[in-house]
Amino acid sequence: MPLIRPRQVPLVAALGATQIIGYGSIYYAFPILAPAVAQEFQVSEPFLFGLLSAGLLLGGFAAPTLGRLLDRIGAGRVMTMGSFAMAVLLILLAWAPNIHAFGALTILIEILSFAVLYDAAFAMLAQKRPGETRKAITRLTLIAGFASTIFWPLSGMLVTEIGWRGTQLVFAASHLLCAALHFKMTTTPVMDALALPTDNAAPGPAWVPAVMTEAVALRAFLLLALGFALTGMAISAVTVHLVEILRSLHLGEAAYLAAMVLGPAQVAVRLMDATVWRDRHPLFIAILSAAAIVTAIILLLLPGPASLIAFAFAAIMGAGAGLSSIVRGAVPVALFGASGLGQRLGRLAAIRSIMGASSPFLFAWAAAAYSMSWAVGAALALAVAGLAAMVVLQQNLQRNGIVPPLRSKPRVRMTA
CATH class of the missing domain: 1.20.1250.20 (MFS general substrate transporter like domains)
Known part of the structure; x- marks a missing residue:
């Protein structure tokens, strides 16, 4: 270490x-x-x-x-x-x-x-x-x-x-x-x-931002903003109405127990990021987060034992939401560097907030006007679109040699 x-x-x-x-x-x-x-x-x-x-x-x-x-x-x-x-x-x-x-x-x-x-x-x-x-x-x-x-x-x-x-x-x-x-x-x-000495273990990689053309950088920022915003809308809609969603599974008081899994799952997955995935590029973690949100929402639409589905949904949803907090800061640094980070984070926050502010209300409206399943399906569509934006971003940057393939794991420390 x-x-x-x-x-x-x-x-x-x-x-x-x-x-x-x-x-x-x-x-x-x-x-x-x-x-x-x-x-x-x-x-x-x-x-x-x-x-x-x-x-x-x-x-x-x-x-x-x-x-x-x-x-x-x-x-x-x-x-x-x-x-x-x-x-x-x-x-x-x-x-x-x-x-x-x-x-x-x-x-x-x-x-x-x-x-x-x-x-x-x-x-x-x-x-x-x-x-x-x-x-x-x-x-x-x-x-x-x-x-x-x-x-x-x-x-x-x-x-x-x-x-x-x-x-x-x-x-x-x-x-x-x-x-x-x-x-x-x-x-x-x-x-x-980067200048610190180490003891026995080699440090994790310090991802140095690659030089991008203006067009590549703009496209990367827009895809990142879209991915964050759409995934954030799905997270916001589902977590605000979490207990209501779980109660729709006819769990009774067990809905509150399932909801309590969300917090520990967030902490556990952040420990995973600090250990198991510490050598991975932050964009890989962003895709993992978006995929977890999609998986969690899909579970709500599947038949099966309600209690098992509820606890699995809360755990996976918590994991995705826990990683999303990390990547919204780590990915912009890894892709674009620390210079101008405040303005970049401000713009990302603006897009995320403006798009996401209405999602809890729209979810509640959809559930009341149609059904809870219909509202969950709409949240799933947002989550899938957010994941797609992240995957397209990964593919575009990989083609330009800016990020490694998803399956690769760095073996050497990257330096400036």
Whole structure:
């Protein structure tokens, strides 16, 4: 195994902590707090989720601008300012006098979330760990994968003890801690693992981006964006309605047990990426992720024992979703390099968010207007199209000598 410089673990661990807080307070706490908010403001819970969707959609339009800032002034500064802004907005949210103020603040939080979540963190790792970004991203997602495990019960406990307003104040304080950690990261020196000594085992390959013509690079980016967006739409539609889908299999309370498999499956597959697949090109992992999503959704349409299908579906779906978090940062770095990564991630996030914001609503509409099977079939069509885009991208880049064949495994370390 390659030796790790002393500062690497604190950087990844600190980013992991801020991602747990970010995803936990911005996303996973929302459905837990929604009933109390809806009751106080006398609105429906679907209305609150509509506000969340509107924020996600508008956040997609803001992502390219925030992405350019990551490149221009550095991810550390952007994440510091973003965390401080989140703290201020959450304080204001706790004091919101009416649903109009609450809605405006919720939408603004979602618009600015790009500055503190995965895409910004991936840019940070690319800037601070240029020689081992893929490995650092995998480790980061392993840590951040516990956000739901921590924040679902934590949010429930807090809202019971101090109400939703008090809970938002606690979250605001946690974002001030994130701001301090992100500010500290701005002073972390850039370290390139390619120069690190090793002990007994040879390090995994550091995928150096190949030189592409402008036409090849543009086609690669568009196919990557399409693949990410379509696969993301399928993941979003299915995971948001996960329990509802499983209950349609007539599992009763076992549907909740099957749904709980999703989280451990995400963590397990990220461990696989860090060990078994660490020598594979990230595009191979992206295709594996898309194929897992397709396989999981197909299971829902097959006859057979409902319990077995449900647990297998949740496990494979979790694996695909777990890998998708890694590849959305690792693939752009491997194909295009770290230069301009923030803007590139911003554009990818914009396409993904704008296309994906409507998928949970469209899935619910299809299930109500036609049937759950029809809605699942539509999600499958999206997943298949996303996988096809990834495979076409792989074939195009392989023909140009930019990526290796899918079945190949590198035996020597690639260097610049």
